[in-house]
Amino acid sequence: MNSKNFSSLEPAPASDPASPSSSRWIPWIHLLFVVGLLWFLIPYEWSRVNSENLQLPWLSRFFLHVNVDTTPYFILLLFSPLCWWLPLPYHSRFFAQVLHPRLSQQWVRQKQTAGQWDIFAISISLLLALSSFGISFWTASHIVDSERQLTLGDLPPAYHDEHSYLFQAETFLDGRTSFPxxxxxxxxxxxxxxxxxxKMASRYFPGTGLWLAPFLAWGHPYWGYWLAGAITTFFFFWSGRELGGNGVGLLAGLIIALSPGMAIFSNLLLAHHPTLVGLSLFLWAFLRMQRTHSFRDAFVAGIGLTFAMLCRPMTAAGFALPFGIWLAVQIVRWLSLRLKKSESATTARQVWLPVAGLAIPLAAGLFGLFLYNQSITGSGWKMPYQLYTDLYTPRHVYGFNNVIRGEQKLGPKVLENYDKWAENLTPALAVQNVQNRFLASLQWTLGIIPLGLAGLIFLLTEWKRWSRWWLVFASIISLHVVHIPYWYDGIMHWHYVFETGPLWALIFARATQTLFRLWQQIDRPLMSVLWLTMILAALLTNLTILPPLWGVSKLETVVNNVAFSRIKHYQFQQMLEHHPQINHPALLLIAHDPHDRHIDYVINPPDLDQQEMLTGRYLPDLYPPxxxxxIFPKRTLYLFDAEQNRLSRWNGTFWVPI
Structure with a gap:
């Protein structure tokens, strides 16, 4: 291996951060980064070491219970002076002559120009997709209850949203959009x-239910989400390849496949993974369309964006906004040329074919959504999501002062306990939410330090010139901006901007590409090794344990958090299925714990008439036993008090504990 080996992620020739006019500043910029990181990390490490058992030697305390977000990078930082000055001690002819050319952007351009299949790229993308699927499966296999040997995948869903999406998928499988x-x-x-x-129908948009339905019918709903993660990884590799070569796509895809955040969300039946399927397809096809001006590529991009819109419309809009602005600029330029009477037929074709390709599937999707809304709410302009918020959770409304505005519209159907969970969104809370979402998106994608560094390097090296990379970066900013008016920062503090994770992986790959090119040109090859070691450290702390340095990985931490509420639902289901004194058919009324608004056991399939066991709310004032x-003469009535964990049966006069 030699210094040239690390240019495998090299940018286009126009990108040269080590030009003679700027190379004299590179050592000082590196020094500034080292000093800045030390200034940031030393207080955290000092506080951590002094919080351990002071009777232990200082060095023992330093390596005991490390902070996985800071300590590995602090240690690597101490090695940076050696890596700056020492030469690389060995060479790899295979990497230099075989692997490096195939990872470069020049290789990709040659294949595109010749119209040839890139078997190397196809193989990598499939391996990355398989890796993503494998990590999702491995995450589901984590044991979360050692006494009963239960894995995460053995447990039922826990989030309210997951059960709503399952309700939607079951409704679609019956050939309907709602049940009476x-x-x-x-x-x-x-x-x-x-x-x-x-009518009973999920409040959510139909895309997620459509994605989930075939896998639910198959009996393996989570397989659909593991597949969605694999598809996302696959297309983000091809997006990275389109932007910067196979090396960029490989690194971005690897980060996405091994991301702890992606792994845990691939085991949650939420809208994010289906949304990412659409967005990843949109991004890849749109980037191709920018190069080819092809109606086909634009049409594929439109299909991807339409599906994402049918899953999470605000997310789809935020993700695509910078690309829409770019397209609008192309239209304005064409109109300007037309007014000057200097446009050609080719120019018009290059503008309007992509516009038409994008517009056709989007228009079809909006029309389908109009019909879907009409079938449930009676008006194509009234979304189930909007109607649900108005009736049941008015304090959760989008926008600032949500609680104040919502309390002016309180009605008799408000879910009071759940609705009062909302905080009033003020500018101060919005700033805090943005900070939480930003840090969490870095933390759960790869790590705060690696991605924070990559973001700074991207800004420092790209700000002087326009490139398509700015659309990727702008998409991250846009996703944050459109979600500022949400009062809640999100599941794990980031689920509203979850889709920024793969975009950050692309930015990291671009920064790595730039740094490897720079270090090659100034002959600092060990700096590339140090950077690769930082990536390895991030992946290890994210996915593995290494006692006594760290006893739990980031992934295991969040798996245990998710499992907590899932175990409660599992225990409840076990009671329903195996309690010896519950007779069927039955109606189980539930008095929920008012102190736990996030556990709700009223979960039924859409067709109530066909169920042996129904769960319902305990509303004694409205519906005395x-x-x-x-009303239910053939069913035995039971009451479950969630706060007391007590089950009772109605004997015709009063409740009898059983």
Whole structure:
């Protein structure tokens, strides 16, 4: 291996950060980075070491219970002077002559010009997709209850949203968009995030249910999300390849495949992974379209964006906004040329074919969404999401002063306990939310230090010139901006901007490409080794344990957090299925714990008539037990007090504990 080996992620020839006019500043910039990082990291490390057992030697305390977000990078930073001055002690002819050319951007351009298949790139992309699928499977295999040997994948979903998406998928599998509410006691079956106004339907947009439905019918709903992660990794590799070569795509895809945040969300039945399927397809096809001006590429990009819109429309809009602005600029330029009467037929074709390709699937998607809305709310302009918020959770409304505005629209159907969870969004809270989301997106994608460094390096090396990389960076900013008016910072403090994770992987790959090119030109090859070691350290702390240095990985930490509420749902389901004194058919009324608003056991399939066991809300003022027995004469009534963990049976006069 020699110094040239590390230019495998080299940028286009126009990008030369080590030009003679600027190379004299490079050592000083490096020194500034080292000093800045030391200034940032030393207080954290000093505080950590002094919080350990002071009777132990100082060095023992330093290596005991390290902070995985700071300590590995502090140690690597101490080696940076050696890496700056020492030569690389060995060479690799295979890397220099075989692997390096195939990772370069020049290789990709040659293949594109010749119209040839890149078997090397295809092989890498498939291996990355398989790696993503494998990590998702491995995450589901984590044991979260050693006594019963339960893995994460053995447990039922826990988030309210997951059950709503399952409700939606089950509804679609029956060939419908909704089911009728119960005719005599509809309020009894109010399910969180499920509209129940004459028709029962998920409040959410239909894309996620459409993605989930075939895998649910197959009996393996999580496989659909593991596949979604693999598809996302696959297309982000090809996006990175389009922007900077196979090396960039490889590194970006590897980060996405091994990201702890991606791994845990691939085991949550939420909208994010289906959304990423659409967005990854959109990004790759749009980048191709910029090069080819092809109607086909634009049409594929439109299909991807449309599907993402049908899953998470605000996210799709935020992700695509910079690309839409770029396209609008091309239209304005064409109009300007036309006014000057200097445009050609080719120019017009290059502008309007991509516009048409994008517009057709988007228009079809909006029309389909109009019909979907109309089938549930009675108006194509009224979304189930909007109607649900208005009726049940008005304090959760989008925008500033959400609580103040929501309290002016309180009605009789408000889910009071859940609705009061909302905080009033003020500018101060919005700033705090943005900070939380930003740091969490770095932390759960790769790491705060590596991605923070990559972001700074990207800004320092790219600001002087325009490139398509700015669209990627602008997409990250846009996703944060459109979600500022949400009062909640999100699951794990970042789920509203979860889709920035793969974009950060691309930015990291671009920064790595630039640094390797720079270090090659100034003959500092060991700096590339140090950077690769930093990536390895991030991946190890994210996914593995190494006692006594660190006893739990980032992934295991979040797996245990998710498992906590899942175990509660598992125990509840076990009670329903195996309690010897529960007779079927039954109606189990639930008095929820008012101190735990995030655990709600009222979860039923859409077709209430076909279920042996129904769960309902305990509403004694509205539906006294005697009246319920008349409404459900064939069912035995039970009451579960979640706060007391107590089960009772209605004997016709009063509740009898069992």
């Amino acid at each position: 509410s119960h005719p005599d006691a509809p309020e009894l079956f109010n399910q969180v995030h499920v509209l129940n106004e004459g 005697a009246r319920l027995q008349q």
